[in-house]
Amino acid sequence: MDFDFTRLPPQDRYRLLTNFVGPRPIALVTTRSEAGHNNAAPMSFFNVFSQDPPIVILGIQTRADGNEKDTLVNIRRTQEFCVNMVDMPIAEAMILCGVNFARDVDEPAFAGLETEACRQIDARYLTSTPCAMECRVERIIDYPRRAIILGEVVEMTVRDDCLDAAGRYVNPEVYQPVARLHADNYIVADRQFELKKPDGAAAWEAAQLTPPAEKTT
Numbered sequence: 001m002d003f004d005f006t007r008l009p010p011q012d013r014y015r016l017l018t019n020f021v022g023p024r025p026i027a028l029v030t031t032r033s034e035a036g037h038n039n040a041a042p043m044s045f046f047n048v049f050s051q052d053p054p055i056v057i058l059g060i061q062t063r064a065d066g067n068e069k070d071t072l073v074n075i076r077r078t079q080e081f082c083v084n085m086v087d088m089p090i091a092e093a094m095i096l097c098g099v100n101f102a103r104d105v106d107e108p109a110f111a112g113l114e115t116e117a118c119r120q121i122d123a124r125y126l127t128s129t130p131c132a133m134e135c136r137v138e139r140i141i142d143y144p145r146r147a148i149i150l151g152e153v154v155e156m157t158v159r160d161d162c163l164d165a166a167g168r169y170v171n172p173e174v175y176q177p178v179a180r181l182h183a184d185n186y187i188v189a190d191r192q193f194e195l196k197k198p199d200g201a202a203a204w205e206a207a208q209l210t211p212p213a214e215k216t217t
C-alpha cells in the first residue's frame with residue numbers, strides 16, 4: 001500500500017505515523033499554571049535530539065476545540081517545563097494525567113503521584129519518576145494547530161537505584177521505560193539485549209580513514 005501524505009487528512013497521517021514510528025518514549029510533562037497549580041500531561045511526540053546543547057523536543061497539538069492544552073499555555077508563560085520519564089509503577093498514573101482536566105486540577109495529586117520542587121525551574125517533578133529533566137524553552141516553532149517545543153535540559157534528577165554503582169550507566173534490571181506504540185498499545189523495555197559491532201568493524205572504519213593513494217597498494 002502507498003499513501004500520498006500531501007493528500008491525506010491529518011488524522012490519517014497521525015494514525016500511520018504513530019502506528020509505524022514506535023515505540024515512542026513518553027514524557028510526563030509537569031508545569032506550573034498561572035494560579036500556581038501543578039499540571040502533568042503525557043507527551044509521546046517527544047525525544048532527545050542533542051547533548052550539546054542538551055535539547056529535548058515536544059510536539060503539542062491543540063485540543064479538538066482549537067484551544068491550547070494547559071501544558072502549552074503554561075510553557076509559553078513560564079518558558080519552563082519538566083520531563084518525567086515513565087516506568088511501569090507510574091504507567092497507570094500517567095494515563096490518568098492524560099485525561100483532559102480543567103486548568104485548575106492538580107493532575108499529579110489526582111493520580112496519586114507525590115511531587116517535589118524542581119531545583120532550577122518553577123515546577124515540580126514526580127518523586128517516583130526514574131528520571132526528571134528540568135528544561136528551559138530554547139525556542140517554540142508554531143504551526144496552525146501544533147507547537148514544536150525545543151527545551152534545553154538544565155538539571156537531571158535520577159532515582160539512585162536506576163544507575164549502576166559508578167553512577168554512569170542505567171541499571172537495565174531497574175530502569176525499564178514504558179513507551180507508546182499504536183493507539184492504546186504500550187511496551188515496556190524489559191527484554192533488552194546487546195548488539196555489538198562485529199570484531200572487524202574497527203579495522204573497516206580505520207580503512208575509510210586511509211588516504212586513497214595508500215589504499216591502492
Ligand SMILES: Cc1cc2nc3c(=O)[nH]c(=O)nc-3n(C[C@H](O)[C@H](O)[C@H](O)COP(=O)(O)O)c2cc1C
Binds near residue numbers: 069094095099101
Ligand atoms: C501516552 C500519551 C501520549 C500523548 N502524547 C501527546 C503528544 O505528544 N502531544 C499532545 O499534544 N498530546 C499528547 N497526548 C494527549 C495529552 O496528554 C492530553 O491531551 C492531555 O489532556 C493534555 O493535558 P493538559 O491540557 O494538562 O496539557 C498524549 C496522551 C497519552 C496518554
